[in-house]
Amino acid sequence: MNKNNRFLKFTIDSNDKKTVRKFLVQHKFSSSQLHNLKNKGGLIFVNHKQRHFDFKLKDGDNLLVVLNVEEPSDLIVPMPGKIDVIYEDSYLLVVNKPAGIASLPAKAKDSQTMANLVKAYLIAKKENSSIHLVTRLDRNTSGLMVFAKTSYSHSLLDQILHTEDFQKFYLAMVYGQVEPSEGLIDLPIGIDPRAFYMRNIDHQQGKDSKTLYETVKRYPCASLLKLKLLTGRTHQIRVHLTAIGHPIIGDDMYSKKIDERMPRQALHCYRLNIVHPVTKRLLKLKAPLPQDMVMLDSVLRGEKNG
Template sequence: MNQNNRFLKFTIGDDDKKIVRKFLVQRKFSSSQLHNLKNKGGQIFVNHKQRHFNYPLKKGDQILIVLNTEEPSDLIEPMPGKVDVVFEDDYLLVVNKPPGIASLPAKAKDSKTMANVVKSYLIDKKENSSIHLVTRLDRNTSGLMVFAKTSYAHSLLDRILHTEDFKKFYLAMVYGQVSPEKGLIDLPIGIDPKAFYMRNIDHDLGKPSQTLYETVEKFDDASLLKLKLLTGRTHQIRVHLTAIGHPIIGDDMYSKKIDPRMDRQALHCYCLEIVHPVTKKLLKLTAPLPKDMVMLKSVLRGEKNG
């Protein structure tokens, strides 16, 4: 049984706190994680001997933390399905999500979502099957999605989510040619008062939201943009591009028109650059443009040439 993701190893250095509890807090353990470690079957070993939170440490000590077993939520049922794994280790799982599937179940439990499929995948691997969603994508957005394998890994990733240690890049095909060709969209986003599931630009109640964009290719009446999210609001890219007059092709919710060339918004999370919160290595992960967007690009290029 693969249980590697339940073990954490540390060597005490000069600058580390010298009491076990203070050291764990320094290493970003939350109070609930400390509680679970103490009361739900976690274990602490210092130099191969089991110790408690108040044990004094010295430089060079080897600490082994055995995390408690997590109880998976019954709200997410495991459902078999294809999981396109882009990266996986003991701490995180990055998958390439196809369009047309939600990230997490809504209240109805019967529809298949990425969380259900990933849970089934982890159970098949005999791993901790608690679902820790770090990044989510709209149902009709495709591309890279990140799951953490433990609550500890989840909290470490959450801390860097909107920093330069966790960069998210998207490709979008939009109506029209964007001017200037690159720039920053800095407009606050709030809930649309006319429809709770939509978002809009709201200068009074909206939350600060920033999206960097750059034109990658121009077509006759469309553009391929590369986008970098600086914040993580619901529908952020879709709302921001609509606000500057260049909605995403196929995004009928915001463009207010059906496009026969694309039956979803042409938006894909194609690249993540993450400084791994445990190993500190830079992960550069990519997911190729899905078929429907490749076809749309060739259609747009054809219009350009013809």
Template sequence: MANNRFLKFTINSTDKKIIRKFLSHQNFSSSQLRNLKNKGGQIFVNHKKRHLDFRMKTGDSLLVVLSEEIPADIIEPMQGKLDVIYEDDYLLVVNKPPGLASLPTRARTSRTMSNIVKYYLEENHENSTIHLVTRLDRDTSGLMVFAKNSFTHSLLDQILHSQDFQKYYLALIYGQMTPSLGLIDLPIGIDPDAFYLRNIDQNGKASKTEYKTIANYKTASLLKLKLLTGRTHQIRVHLSAMGHPIIGDEMYSHRKDSRISRQALHCYELKIVHPVTHELLNLKAPIPQDMVLLRSALEG
């Protein structure tokens, strides 16, 4: 049994004493409680097996063994290089290179980060069900978060767009933003002419991106961006709408750039309050070489 299926609690005087109510207060959903009861989960209080309606006392030790998860075969394990930035019993954070999709398409033939992560988890004899918490476009590099079980995934989803889960990006853009820092608050919808594109649409979903200029160059600049919402292509669409698309983003800038073969966008920092241990994680991924070379060219 893998470690990530175990959750341990010590019952305090102010905690709910009925196990079901206690776990609900710990953000177990009703479906997770049903799975715990009906799909092989186990509950122990002071090393004795108990049911969800058992009443605990202050000082009791509660051990929850989560239901076993059966991985879907839609994602095949595939060997590949994995740059692990952080890992514990509940989370896996990796640095994705550009040119690699987050999830496989229906064709299921190409290698993606999820295929590589599944292979890695199987090799380490862990639950290999893929719980992708954050995804990146194929040609965006940087930090991606995977949960190691459905409960942790659920907890992360609850904080994904809060101050407990902050995502920061670096982007090299054409031109310079005025003012040099601010908030882009423009709704995003699906482009009516191409389902795979997004555009600014007053009937679209609310979308907010904070930005700050880090460096200005003659014809470009380096921005630090923080996502306040999580729409598809959000940063790319927002910057394009402001008249300053990302260098190399042919899809939204409508121009090729010989200095880089993809959009110069990198998820470089995550600040996460760990959903289980409540530790503050401050994780960073180094800027990839193609963006380093582009920045040098812009400085030159």
């Protein structure tokens, strides 16, 4: 069988629907995935015999689904380069994104992005190279980013993205000492009317946005915060921390000041706890603090108050 294919194995139990089609719907296959499975070369085997969607299942049956090969889009051009792989299996790929590189290409831009690098990486491994971005990071935010390897695993990850089964933790170095030292920032975020690429707090039309924060280190004039995203709005952490009066060091877009100590926002996605949607194993993934934030930490520790 083609190496690009992905296999899913199930054992039928008493709670499962008893035709192949109903079973697959129960296991979160979308109608387009069922269509592709049926019409684009997917295969279904029950107890090692090829079967169709209307086949009747019994308790204890072994079901093997061979997903169809996906045709990668030409919109993302493969670009070889180094990527820091933190975790990989047949379903997902987690990479540690450096600061200064975008997650996805903007329209009409051919500069290197994480999507271009990941596509080249998958092609080199002779794997399905369709790009399925599950989480993205701003260009100047570093840390863990998740790609799904098939449309099926993408939809499974999407369904848990903003639940406790998919927890995202960040570290940020901010101006000032935050009081109270931990809490929940619950402020709606909307598009800034002055600039479409910026966000602001908008109590009229903004979307519900929640960020948990906890101070993990106090410097004389700054704080290191651990943050947990409960929602996933564009620029959420940057806007929320600015709104409580503690913008991220180096975030000139929101702090409105250039800081020689840090050329980008000191924000890093350092940890993900994901309940794997297929194996149900808890993945605890970490990306170490990048060198520029390690340097900033030592600068902040050495500063005198005032």
